[in-house]
Amino acid sequence: xxxxxxxxxxxxxxxxxxxxxxxxxxxxxxxxxxxxxxxxxxxxxxxxxxxxxxxxxxxxxxxxxxxxxxxxxxxxxxxxxxxxxxxxxxxxxxxxxxxxxxxx
Numbered sequence: 767x768x769x770x771x772x773x774x775x776x777x778x779x780x781x782x783x784x785x786x787x788x789x790x791x792x793x794x795x796x797x798x799x800x801x802x803x804x805x806x807x808x809x810x811x812x813x814x815x816x817x818x819x820x821x822x823x824x825x826x827x828x829x830x831x832x833x834x835x836x837x838x839x840x841x842x843x844x845x846x847x848x849x850x851x852x853x854x855x856x857x858x859x860x861x862x863x864x865x866x867x868x869x870x
Contacts, residue, residue: 779822787815 790811795804 776822776826783815783818783822787811 791808
């Protein structure tokens with residue numbers, strides 16, 4: 767997936783969770799329940815929200831680690847290519863110097 771899709775998915779998930787929390791909170795506040803029942807429901811809702819946020823954070827960390835490793839591999843690969851190109855250029859330059867010396 768591209769970075770844009772990952773960011774869009776994460777934002778959508780976070781927005782969904784925030785909307786769900788607000789909706790459930792409003793439903794709990796408007797429902798006729800005792801204070802003790804209400805506090806229990808709110809505590810359960812908060813615990814669920816914390817669990818989902820932790821899960822989302824772990825998924826985000828995994829994606830960041832994977833992206834970092836992919837980027838690191840790409841940099842090392844490109845570094846090898848550039849190093850090889852520089853070495854080839856140095857060798858070609860030395861050959862041309864030797865050729866120029868031989869012509870003089």
